[in-house]
Amino acid sequence: MEGTVFKYGDNVDTDVIIPARYCTSFHKEELAPHCLEDLDATFVNRVNKGDIIVGGRNFGCGSSRENAPLAILGAGVGAVVAESFARIFYRNSINVGLPIFECPEAVRAARESDRLRIDINKGEITNLTSGGSYTASPFPARIREIIDVGGFEEYVRRRLSEQQP
Amino acid sequence: MSQTIAQKIFACHAGKDKVEVDELVFAKLDMVLGTDVTVPLSVEVFRRMGAKEVFDPKKVVLVNDHFVPAKDLAAAGLSKTMREFAKEMGVFNYFEVGRSGICHVLLPDEGLVKPGDLIVGADSHTCTYGALGAFSTGIGSTDMAAAWAIGELWFRVPATIKVEVNGDLPEWVGGKDVALFIIGQLGVEGALYKTLEFTGNAISNLSMDGRFTLCNMAIEAGGKAGIVPPDKKTAEFMAQFPEIHYEPLLSDPDAEFIEEHVFDVSDLKLQVAKPYLPSNAVGVDEVKGIKVDQVVLGSCTNGRLSDYQMAADAMKGRSVHPDTRLIVIPSTRDVYLELLDSGLAEVFTEAGAVIGPPTCGPCIGGHMGILAENEVGLYTTNRNFVGRNGHPSSQVFLAGTAVAGATAVAGEIAHPDDI
Known part of the structure; x- marks a missing residue:
């Protein structure tokens, strides 16, 4: 995938990703118009399909709301690259299929509006604007297995169907 | 091998004698908590998974607390979805408006959590129950749907940071001040992916209310859980539920902590x-x-x-x-x-x-x-x-x-x- 960088700082929290006042919906199309509204009101008007959010440390801290990665997906974002992710956001992103990459070097080198290319399977991030190449921390093997079967929902679906007589 | 409380809880819920830090385990759950704001998405995912029933209707708790009494039409729909799901699944612990309350105060008072438990909740402040010596952590809606369906989830066994707090708290100063002070010292990501274990005489002397406040805030330092080792005060709290049996787990004396902090709160200012x-x-x-x-x-x-x-x-x-x-x-x-x-x-x-x-x-x-x-x-x-x-x-x-x-x-x- 290839997209334009929208760069933000440390501790981008779930309240700014999608404020609770919109969390009476959990459908990504309805959440999308409000994605990052309280942090960057122009974001949803500027973002194009496949663009990439670059955050600092502790991206997605705060609430357990799965509406947060759903809002980002709904806005058309292709991936989030950050120095580190908050724990629940990390799980939720894997579970809803939002590609996330932990890669401090790529974050530090990326500037607003740079073009990034990401090989999702290999975790290879190339900054097409500056020319730098980086490799994100790989997912642990057992998480990789869950991602490879199509996510946790599919993993559980298969497990349940195997249990049927 | 010496183990922390967190390791011991994961080991016994994963059917193992011991677990290593960073090991990925599937562990069985003692309680799965959801609220009006996170349950409806889980219900949708649960159905897509092809699940027909929850793993144990007594180990699911559904609480109306976030947008109740219904703040608008959409919120009313969320509670309605949860209410109907609770009925359909025969969920034992469904709390309706009027008989309900904020989940993290409600569950301990209803005797739904106990020392040594492994608890997940689709609310980030689920870490509150660590005050009773449980391992208790927040998850999202897909994880909750999976937990309902199969009664277990994957976890990366977290390293533990030991936070020893000593000294007599000054007048007016309480659990919240200790919590804010510690978060100020560690930072909002200081305990990312890790467990905070609180020890020291200031914690021993802290009331259960203060311990709930302290562990509730563990997530604000990025923590996966906050745990107070169960002691006499824990036993006194649990004594209101004589029918509940539990085995308190403590970290071994030579258990490994990834970091250790020692704070003296004798002169702590209101924070x-x-x-x-x-x-x-x-x-x-x-x-x-x-x-x-x-x-x-x-x-x-x-x-x-x-x-x-x-x-x-x-x-x-x-x-x-x-x-x-x-x-x-x-x-x-x-x-x-x-x-x-x-x-x-x-x-x-x-x-x-x-x-x-x-x-x-x-x-x-x-x-x-x-x-x-x-x-x-x-x-x-x-x-x-x-x-x-x-x-x-x-x-x-x-x-x-x-x-x-x-x-x-x-x-x-x-x-x-x-x-």
């Missing part, structure tokens, strides 16, 4: 966290005099009888300042009854406060007390991120209940001794 991070903790003196439009007293962090008593003591019989609003939210029906029995409901009402129904409302900027443009709040809640409690230009200072009571009377951030 206030400035906008827009819970880690912006300073002594109250540094922010005294800042005008406050609204004080919120309550939440899963500070919503127990002793919290309201402390606030009332700090108010010293005075009225709420004419330019300030005080919103008091009893966290559960039982706490509401305690406010009535103790006379505190009358004290707050006569002072000019409004008492709302049990809800998370103002803490999440949902309803029942939203901040307008440029307004300033002082809240006993747990987060003060941009826009969380209302307009993105509004500001929230976080504090314990003594500062909240004093501030409501003074109309500006104040120490109880100034009243």
Whole structure:
């Protein structure tokens, strides 16, 4: 995938990703118009399909709301690259299929509006604007297995169907 | 191999003798908590998974607390979905509006959590139950659907940071001040992916209410869980449920901690966290005099009888300042009854406060007390991120209940001794 960088700082929290006042919906199309509204009101008007959010440390801290990665997906974002992710956001992103990459070097080198290319399977991030190449921390093997079967929902679906007589 | 409490809990729930830090395990769950705001998405995912029934109707708890009483049509729909799902699945522990309350105060008081348990909840403050020596952590809606379907989830066994807190707490200073101070020291990501284990004589002497407050805030340091080793006070709390049997687990004396911190709180000042991070903790003196439009007293962090008593003591019989609003939210029906029995409901009402129904409302900027443009709040809640409690230009200072009571009377951030 290839997209334009929208760069933000440390501790981008779930309240700014999608404020609770919109969390009476959990459908990504309805959440999308409000994605990052309280942090960057122009974001949803500027973002194009496949663009990439670059955050600092502790991206997605705060609430357990799965509406947060759903809002980002709904806005058309292709991936989030950050120095580190908050724990629940990390799980939720894997579970809803939002590609996330932990890669401090790529974050530090990326500037607003740079073009990034990401090989999702290999975790290879190339900054097409500056020319730098980086490799994100790989997912642990057992998480990789869950991602490879199509996510946790599919993993559980298969497990349940195997249990049927 | 020596193990921490967290390792022991994961080992016994994963059917192993021991587990290593960073090992990925599937572990069986003792309780799975959901609320009106996270359950409906889980119900959709649960159905897509092809699940027909929950793994154990006694180990699922569903609580109406976030947007209740229904703040609008959409919220009414969320509760309706949860209500119908609870009936369909025969969920034992479904809590309806009026018989419900803020989940993290409700569950321990209902005897639904115990030392040694492995608990997940689709609410980030699920870490509260670590106060009882359980391992308890937040998850999202897909994880909750999976937990309902198969009764277990994958976990990466976390490393543990030991935080030893010693000394006698000064007057007015309580669990919230200790929590804000520690988060200020560690930072909002200081415990990312890790467990915080709280020890030391200040923790031994801390009341159960204070321990719930402390562990509730573990997530604000990024923690996966906060745990207080079960002791005499834990046993006293659990004694109200004689039918519940449990085995308290303690870290081995030579268990490995990834970090160890030692703090002395003998001279700890009342703490206030400035906008827009819970880690912006300073002594109250540094922010005294800042005008406050609204004080919120309550939440899963500070919503127990002793919290309201402390606030009332700090108010010293005075009225709420004419330019300030005080919103008091009893966290559960039982706490509401305690406010009535103790006379505190009358004290707050006569002072000019409004008492709302049990809800998370103002803490999440949902309803029942939203901040307008440029307004300033002082809240006993747990987060003060941009826009969380209302307009993105509004500001929230976080504090314990003594500062909240004093501030409501003074109309500006104040120490109880100034009243």
